[in-house]
Amino acid sequence: MTEVTFTPATAAIRLTHWLDAAAAAGLQRLPVDVEQLALHVAKELKWPDPIFKVVAADIPSFEGGLFHVEDQGWALLYNRNMTSEGRIRFTQAHELGHYLVHRFAQQEFQCSQADLVHWGPEMRSIEAEADDFASNLLMPMKQFRACTSTSEINFDILSDASSMFGVSLTATALRWIRSTEHSAVLILSRDGFIDWAVSSDKARANGAFYKTKGRVIELPPGSLAADETIVSNRSGAPISLGTWFMHAHRDAVAKEMKLVCDNYGYTLTLLSLSNGDKVWEPREWSHT
Ligand SMILES: [Zn+2]
Numbered sequence: 033m034t035e036v037t038f039t040p041a042t043a044a045i046r047l048t049h050w051l052d053a054a055a056a057a058g059l060q061r062l063p064v065d066v067e068q069l070a071l072h073v074a075k076e077l078k079w080p081d082p083i084f085k086v087v088a089a090d091i092p093s094f095e096g097g098l099f100h101v102e103d104q105g106w107a108l109l110y111n112r113n114m115t116s117e118g119r120i121r122f123t124q125a126h127e128l129g130h131y132l133v134h135r136f137a138q139q140e141f142q143c144s145q146a147d148l149v150h151w152g153p154e155m156r157s158i159e160a161e162a163d164d165f166a167s168n169l170l171m172p173m174k175q176f177r178a179c180t181s182t183s184e185i186n187f188d189i190l191s192d193a194s195s196m197f198g199v200s201l202t203a204t205a206l207r208w209i210r211s212t213e214h215s216a217v218l219i220l221s222r223d224g225f226i227d228w229a230v231s232s233d234k235a236r237a238n239g240a241f242y243k244t245k246g247r248v249i250e251l252p253p254g255s256l257a258a259d260e261t262i263v264s265n266r267s268g269a270p271i272s273l274g275t276w277f278m279h280a281h282r283d284a285v286a287k288e289m290k291l292v293c294d295n296y297g298y299t300l301t302l303l304s305l306s307n308g309d310k311v312w313e314p315r316e317w318s319h320t
Pocket of ligand 1: 126130141142143158159162
């Protein structure tokens with residue numbers, strides 16, 4: 033028995049190499065066929081406890097699950113009532129991540145919608161690790177960069193990428209914000225309040241981030257996000273950076289893009305900042 037200890041990153045790299053090799057032999061590379069991958073991965077790894085079935089089920093309380101069945105291995109279940117193919121694919125990949133990385137820790141995993149959609153930056157748990165794995169597996173960096181490394185990002189470009197990778201726009205936007213060298217902030221809001229916000233490394237270094245954990249933060253008045261008369265602005269409009277960050281230089285301008293996701297009851301906002309714009313709170317002692 034070959035026992036490999038995977039992290040979310042090394043598991044995704046291993047499977048990505050297989051998929052690249054299979055694609056070189058003529059199989060379709062994207063979107064990733066997670067079901068087939070899940071059913072065959074144990075054989076490739078020479079593991080004794082395979083995922084023996086991937087099945088849709090009526091399980092209203094959760095989106096996906098992974099259950100150990102004595103003498104058979106693991107059953108991967110997903111909610112048949114999920115509305116989009118992309119969401120099903122991400123859920124299956126999330127459960128596959130539990131199988132590869134966490135199966136020694138638990139005999140069963142039940143993953144709710146909150147686990148899969150409320151994917152905030154401050155959450156470090158096996159749920160976040162399974163999401164990291166799914167993101168890396170479904171949107172391999174080489175192909176992802178090839179279709180999103182444009183000088184200007186917008187929701188049209190991200191939407192095209194989400195179709196290519198067969199995942200939701202939200203998952204695609206999170207992948208982008210976590211890998212870009214641009215200064216940008218992705219915000220998910222509901223009913224006028226920020227649910228979570230994720231900043232790119234550059235934006236974070238420039239002070240452009242929101243701490244949402246345990247806080248109630250209203251969308252800033254004057255933003256596109258707060259304007260209920262605007263349904264969507266996929267390519268974006270200029271906005272004073274001070275609208276979103278009170279310590280921004282008064283002349284600084286950002287681009288705000290907005291997408292109302294009716295199906296899920298939330299709004300996505302993407303703020304694109306100039307790399308040189310810093311919005312840190314001025315400190316009095318710095319002047320003395
Ligand atoms: Zn999970």
